[in-house]
Structures are given as C-alpha cells and as structure tokens.
Amino acid sequence: MSAETSREPRSSGPLTAVMRWMENLSDTQFAYLLLTPVFVLLGAVALYPLLRTFELSLYLTQLGQTEWTFIGFRHYIELFTGQKDPILPGSTTFLPRSLALSDILSSALLVTIIFSVVGVLFETVIGLGQALVLDQDFHGRRWARAAIIIPWAVPIVIQGMMFFLMFNSSIGFLTPPLAELGILAPTNTLNDTASSLFIVIVADIWKTSAFMALLILAGLQSINRDLYDVAKVAGASKWQQFKYITFPLILPTIGVAVLFRTIQAMRVYGLIDAVAGCETVPSLSCMVVTTFLHRQGTSAAIAFTTAAIIGAIVMGLIAWQGEDAI
Amino acid sequence: MTMTTDKDNPDSGLLRRWVQYAIENPRRVYRVLFYVAIVFFMVTTLFPFYWLFVLALTPEGQLLGGGYLPDIELFGLSTTFPLPVPQGFNPEAFIAVFEQLPFHLYMLNSFVLAISTTVIVLVIASLAGYVFGRLEFAGRVPLMLAILAISYFPPAAFVVPLFEAFTGNTPIVIPFTEIPLFTPPRLLNTPGAMVMPFSAIFMPLSIFILTTFYAQIPDGLEDAARVEGTTRFGALFRVIMPLSAPGVATAAVLTFISVYNEYFFSSIMATSPDAANWSPIVGGILSFQTQYTTQYNLMAAASIVAVLPVVILVLIAQERIVSGLTAGALKE
Numbered sequence: 001m002s003a004e005t006s007r008e009p010r011s012s013g014p015l016t017a018v019m020r021w022m023e024n025l026s027d028t029q030f031a032y033l034l035l036t037p038v039f040v041l042l043g044a045v046a047l048y049p050l051l052r053t054f055e056l057s058l059y060l061t062q063l064g065q066t067e068w069t070f071i072g073f074r075h076y077i078e079l080f081t082g083q084k085d086p087i088l089p090g091s092t093t094f095l096p097r098s099l100a101l102s103d104i105l106s107s108a109l110l111v112t113i114i115f116s117v118v119g120v121l122f123e124t125v126i127g128l129g130q131a132l133v134l135d136q137d138f139h140g141r142r143w144a145r146a147a148i149i150i151p152w153a154v155p156i157v158i159q160g161m162m163f164f165l166m167f168n169s170s171i172g173f174l175t176p177p178l179a180e181l182g183i184l185a186p187t188n189t190l191n192d193t194a195s196s197l198f199i200v201i202v203a204d205i206w207k208t209s210a211f212m213a214l215l216i217l218a219g220l221q222s223i224n225r226d227l228y229d230v231a232k233v234a235g236a237s238k239w240q241q242f243k244y245i246t247f248p249l250i251l252p253t254i255g256v257a258v259l260f261r262t263i264q265a266m267r268v269y270g271l272i273d274a275v276a277g278c279e280t281v282p283s284l285s286c287m288v289v290t291t292f293l294h295r296q297g298t299s300a301a302i303a304f305t306t307a308a309i310i311g312a313i314v315m316g317l318i319a320w321q322g323e324d325a326i
Numbered sequence: 327m328t329m330t331t332d333k334d335n336p337d338s339g340l341l342r343r344w345v346q347y348a349i350e351n352p353r354r355v356y357r358v359l360f361y362v363a364i365v366f367f368m369v370t371t372l373f374p375f376y377w378l379f380v381l382a383l384t385p386e387g388q389l390l391g392g393g394y395l396p397d398i399e400l401f402g403l404s405t406t407f408p409l410p411v412p413q414g415f416n417p418e419a420f421i422a423v424f425e426q427l428p429f430h431l432y433m434l435n436s437f438v439l440a441i442s443t444t445v446i447v448l449v450i451a452s453l454a455g456y457v458f459g460r461l462e463f464a465g466r467v468p469l470m471l472a473i474l475a476i477s478y479f480p481p482a483a484f485v486v487p488l489f490e491a492f493t494g495n496t497p498i499v500i501p502f503t504e505i506p507l508f509t510p511p512r513l514l515n516t517p518g519a520m521v522m523p524f525s526a527i528f529m530p531l532s533i534f535i536l537t538t539f540y541a542q543i544p545d546g547l548e549d550a551a552r553v554e555g556t557t558r559f560g561a562l563f564r565v566i567m568p569l570s571a572p573g574v575a576t577a578a579v580l581t582f583i584s585v586y587n588e589y590f591f592s593s594i595m596a597t598s599p600d601a602a603n604w605s606p607i608v609g610g611i612l613s614f615q616t617q618y619t620t621q622y623n624l625m626a627a628a629s630i631v632a633v634l635p636v637v638i639l640v641l642i643a644q645e646r647i648v649s650g651l652t653a654g655a656l657k658e
Contacts, residue, residue, distance in 0.1 A: 019557050028463040030558065034453040041450060045526035046476045051501035052487035133363050144364060146644050151371050153636040156589040157608045158629045162374040165381055171622050173394040173410055206374065211651065218652035238356055267480040270589025274612065288482040289594065292489065300486050307483035314478045318471065
C-alpha cells in the first residue's frame with residue numbers, strides 16, 4: 001500500500017490537485033464536504049417535499065389549472081370541522097362524528113390511533129415473551145431466533161397476502177370459527193371495518209413483534225448476570241428476580257422501542273391496501289394516497305397533519321432521551 | 327386429570343402428588359413453561375407460511391370446497407385435525423405463476439432496485455459515518471439529530487410533491503417563493519423515481535450503523551496510514567472500511583431487505599402494476615389479487631416464490647441483522 005500511495009503526491013493532474021486541496025482543509029471543512037451528498041439527497045427527497053407539502057396545503061389547487069389560490073389554513077379548518085369528509089373515500093370521516101362505535105371506526109384519525117396503540121401494546125407483551133425465551137441457553141437457539149426474525153423480513157405485500165388468504169371469507173379457514181365467537185363478520189369479512197381492523201392489527205403484531213423482541217433482547221443481555229447470583233443467594237424466586245431485577249432494568253429499552261414502533265405504526269398503508277383496502281380500513285396515510293391525484297391541497301393538509309402528530313411524538317422522544325437519542 | 331382427583335381411588339393423589347412435585351422442583355415447571363412458550367412462538371410465526379403452502383398445493387378446482395380441517399379418527403373419537411392440509415397435490419401452480427404473469431421480471435425489478443439503492447446508500451452513508459464517527463466538528467450533534475428527525479417522518483409527507491416532481495410537467499420551485507429552479511425529467515415508471523426516495527428514507531439507519539462501527543477503529547491505524555502518505559479518502563476506503571467489513575455488511579443487508587419489502591413508494595411511483603413500468607414484486611403480487619381474483623393458489627405460490635430470497639438472507643445473515651437492528655435501531 002505504501003509504495004502505491006507514496007507516489008500519489010508526485011503525480012500531477014486535476015484529480016491530484018483536488019486531493020491536495022482536500023488534504024489542506026480543516027476538519028470542519030472536510031466534514032461538511034463529505035456530508036454534501038447526504039445534504040443534497042435528503043434536501044431533495046425529504047426536506048424539499050416536506051416544505052412543499054406544507055406550502056401546497058395552504059392553496060386551493062384545481063385539476064388542470066396552474067393558477068392556485070392562497071386560502072391559508074382553510075384546508076386544515078375544513079378537515080377538523082368535517083367539511084372535507086364528503087371527498088374522503090367511502091363513508092370515511094377525519095374526526096369521528098360521534099363516539100358511537102361505527103363513527104369511531106370510520107374516522108381516519110381514530111382508526112390510525114387504535115391500530116397503533118393496540119398493535120404496539122400486544123407487540124410489546126409478545127416481544128417481551130419472545131425475548132425472555134431467546135435469552136435462555138438451549139439447544140437450537142439459533143434456529144429459534146431465525147424463525148422468530150423471519151416475519152420481520154417478510155415483504156409487506158406478502159404479509160398482507162398471507163392474512164388476506166387466511167381471513168378471506170371464501171377460503172379463509174379461520175373466519176368461520178372466529179365468526180362463531182362473534183369476533184369477525186361471517187360474510188364479506190374483509191369489507192367489514194371492525195373485522196378488517198382486527199385482522200390488520202393481528203397481521204401487524206405477527207410481523208413486528210420480532211423487532212420488539214430483538215430490541216428487548218439487547219437490553220436483557222446487557223444486564224449484569226451477577227445480580228441474579230446475588231438474588232439466588234438471597235432466596236428470590238424466578239418471578240421476584242424478574243420483578244425486581246429484569247423488568248426495572250429493561251424498562252428504558254422498552255420505552256424507546258415502544259415510541260419507535262408507535263411512530264412506524266402511525267404510517268400504516270401497505271398492509272391495509274393489500275388486506276382490505278383503504279375504503280374499509282381508513283388510515284391517515286391511506287387518505288393521503290386516495291386524494292393526492294385530484295385534490296393536492298387536501299391531501300397535503302392530511303399528510304402534514306400526520307407528519308405533525310408524528311413530529312410531536314418524536315420531539316417528546318428527543319426531549320426525553322436528549323443526546324442519548326443519537 | 328381433574329376427573330381422576332374427584333374419584334376416590336388410588337389415583338386420587340395424582341394431581342396432588344404432581345403439585346407437590348412441582349412445588350419441590352420449581353425448575354421443572356419453568357422448564358415446561360419454557361418449552362410451551364417456545365412451541366407457541368414457533369407455531370404462530372411459522373403458521374402463515376404453512377398456510378401459503380397448503381393453498382399453493384391445492385388444485386384450483388378444490389380451492390373453494392373447504393375441508394381444510396379434516397375430521398380424523400383418534401382413539402375411537404372423531405375430532406377435527408388441528409392443522410389444515412392441502413386438498414390434493416398440484417405443484418404446477420409454481421410454474422403457472424411465471425406463465426400467467428412475467429413474475430420473474432417483477433422479481434428482477436425488485437432486485438435491481440434493491441441492489442442499486444444499497445450501493446448508493448453504502449457510498450453516501452460511509453462518507454457520513456466517517457464524518458460522524460471519526461471527526462470532531464462544529465454542528466455534529468444538531469446535524470445527527472436533523473438526520474434522525476427526517477428518518478421519522480412518514481413517507482406520506484413526501485409523496486405529494488415527489489409525485490408532482492417526478493411527473494416532470496412543472497418546474498421545481500423553491501418552496502414559499504416563485505423562483506423556479508429547473509424542470510425535472512419525467513421519472514415516473516423508471517427506477518429513478520423509486521431509488522431516490524428509497525435511498526433517502528433508508529439512509530439514516532445505515533448512517534447510524536456505520537457511525538458506530540467506524541468510531542470503533544483505533545485512531546492509531548488511521549494515523550499510521552496517513553503517515554505512510556495515504557490521502558484522507560485513501561485511509562477511509564483502504565483502512566477503515568475494510569476493517570469495518572461486518573458493519574458495512576450489516577448496513578447492506580438491512581438496506582437490501584428494507585427496499586425489497588417497501589410498499590408505499592413501490593406501489594405509487596410505478597403508475598400501473600406492470601413489469602415494463604419497473605413495478606417490483608408489490609405490483610406482481612397485487613396483479614394476481616386483482617386480475618385472477620379466484621386463483622388463490624397462484625397468489626399463495628407467488629408469495630412463496632417472492633419471500634424465498636429474504637428468508638434465505640435471514641438464515642445466512644442472521645447475526646448481522648440482529649447486531650444491526652439492535653446497535654443501529656436502538657439509536658434510531
């Protein structure tokens with residue numbers, strides 16, 4: 001390596017000149033130079049669209065017309081007062097009209113929140129269970145871990161197809177027994193909002209518990225094993241060891257994992273689109289996708305509201321974790 | 327068991343004896359509970375794959391006939407067999423998948439998109455990881471927080487302007503002004519319209535993984551290379567990156583899987599689910615769902631074919647995935 005590289009300064013040409021110029025930069029200048037590609041990419045594909053989304057949400061756009069009218073926050077006001085509801089697909093509303101179950105289930109905002117909260121709650125419990133199992137030493141642990149991770153790696157469209165095929169009312173063998181218990185609608189299961197929401201949540205739990213399990217497992221493995229020896233000497237039972245050592249020590253990890261998963265769950269779109277369709281289970285991202293071709297302003301307003309809700313959770317996370325968040 | 331304890335015969339002490347034994351040997355009970363838990367988790371995670379096989383192997387004519395849960399005779403009792411079984415054996419569905427639609431082309435599109443995104447992300451994230459992991463400079467923490475914050479935004483917050491830009495009809499304008507920058511080419515239905523958003527949304531994770539790994543290389547090694555006369559780039563690409571090969575592999579595997587699994591932009595930026603429009607497996611599988619609405623065996627077979635690459639990747643690169651998700655994602 002040295003023979004080759006020591007020749008570099010002596011050769012000439014534009015490339016060498018650039019290299020020599022770079023060698024003379026200060027650390028800060030060099031840092032920003034290397035970060036340029038990141039800035040360009042994130043600026044073009046993330047920052048610009050974000051600002052532009054906010055700008056669009058303040059205008060009345062009409063199909064085929066380039067002139068826009070500035071209307072301020074009217075899209076947002078109409079969204080929150082229910083005047084936008086007629087242009088959302090099916091009988092969807094943004095906020096619920098009343099607190100009756102059918103109204104709650106046709107509200108895009110509440111369906112997204114129910115999906116996230118219920119899903120993440122069960123994922124945390126199941127993920128904790130999986131992590132506790134994987135933390136043990138046993139024969140075939142590697143294979144068990146692989147089996148538990150695989151759902152995490154399954155493409156969303158295939159995850160959707162699996163649950164579509166399991167609960168479809170014409171072939172899904174799981175529908176009749178669950179319909180007898182009153183959990184699912186016996187016919188047209190995937191056109192019924194309550195049933196479909198249940199199925200979509202189960203599908204999400206199936207796929208993402210593994211992610212939760214891996215994060216909690218990392219927390220479990222960082223616990224000092226000496227603590228358990230002390231506990232055993234003191235005569236603590238397994239349950240007491242869990243309650244007084246394991247659980248308090250992994251609680252911060254669980255907190256971060258829960259917030260992180262909630263942020264991801266709030267974006268849900270693909271799973272719903274593949275299993276039941278956006279008219280049946282309205283989520284916020286679904287509303288953006290179904291309106292953006294013809295009503296850019298409204299779509300942008302919904303998109304920005306979604307981003308703002310997630311942004312508020314993120315701010316909470318960063319404020320709570322501080323620099324440790326990085 | 328409860329039945330036997332009710333009766334007053336020599337067996338009556340069975341439950342009591344078992345409980346007594348359990349109290350004396352709590353470890354046995356934990357062992358049993360542990361195996362019950364592990365079997366439960368294995369069955370629940372793997373069952374959906376098994377159901378896909380059941381449907382894929384069932385001939386088309388038998389699909390709607392039901393009877394997936396057959397009644398069997400067990401010790402003279404008629405019970406329902408707890409696992410569904412295929413209604414026949416028809417492996418031709420796995421060939422029909424490629425005949426009815428060019429499913430291999432959808433798979434190829436997915437691979438091309440995933441590999442090109444991975445290469446772009448690795449190059450750009452390596453530079454950023456080097457900067458964040460090894461250089462002290464003003465603005466390091468705020469910049470990392472900004473990248474972190476961007477990674478949290480939902481794709482829906484980007485899609486409206488990106489779709490408008492990739493349509494290529496109107497010039498890009500600096501937001502909140504009327505200053506036009508340039509008119510982009512029409513990128514819809516090309517790899518560019520997908521690779522660009524993919525790179526942006528999956529790059530932050532790779533940046534954080536590589537930052538962690540690059541920061542661990544001792545300064546002495548880089549200094550030695552620099553004393554030998556390497557340029558700063560030379561030190562990054564010939565010393566630091568090779569020494570952090572596990573980190574680079576982790577970032578590559580996670581990016582590849584993320585792109586292969588992506589749904590949102592994959593379904594929107596290809597305006598029709600057509601392999602010629604660079605539609606990836608999302609388009610292929612949804613086409614089976616919408617065009618061949620009753621051929622559930624083909625949907626199942628296509629899903630099995632398309633899921634194989636990631637299953638193999640998980641089995642090979644399990645350690646990398648675990649370390650990447652825990653080291654990188656706990657920070658995200």
